[in-house]
Amino acid sequence: MTIDNTCSAGKTCSICGKWYHLTEYNYGNRNNRSYCRICNKEEKAAYSKGGVVAARQYRENMRATWTNRKGNFMAEKLNKEETATLEEVVVSQSYEIAALVSLLEKKGLLTREEVIEEIKKLRRISIAGM
Ligand SMILES: [Zn+2]
Secondary structure: OOOOHHHHOEEEOOOOOOEEEHHHHOEOOEOOOOOOHHHHHHHHHHHHHHHHHHHHHHHHHHHHHHHOHHHHHHHHHHHHHOOOOHHHHHHHHHHHHHHHHHHHHHOOOOOHHHHHHHHHHHHHHHHHOO
């Protein structure tokens, strides 16, 4: 009889971020997958509903629940120490917006021109409201 060393071994799922025993990553016809059985099932369900986009959305949403903590922590830290100048905030926000627009554009959800139009519209409203 041999002792199975993998008994105590496990890893973190690349989608939900939870730690599972290695056996949770052996399913289908493959072993040692990057995400757990549960996530695989959920992702497949998303895929059957909305195809590749929905499956990707599911992975991104799940990852965001645990990987974004680092980002929140940064913001929290900046607030506490009050080291974030207005300039830093503006720069960081414009990066976020640029990234968002570029992603939405890549996904074919909108064009840069539409975003600019929307900004103009909002400006007109805020000027009219003054
Ligand atoms: Zn998982």
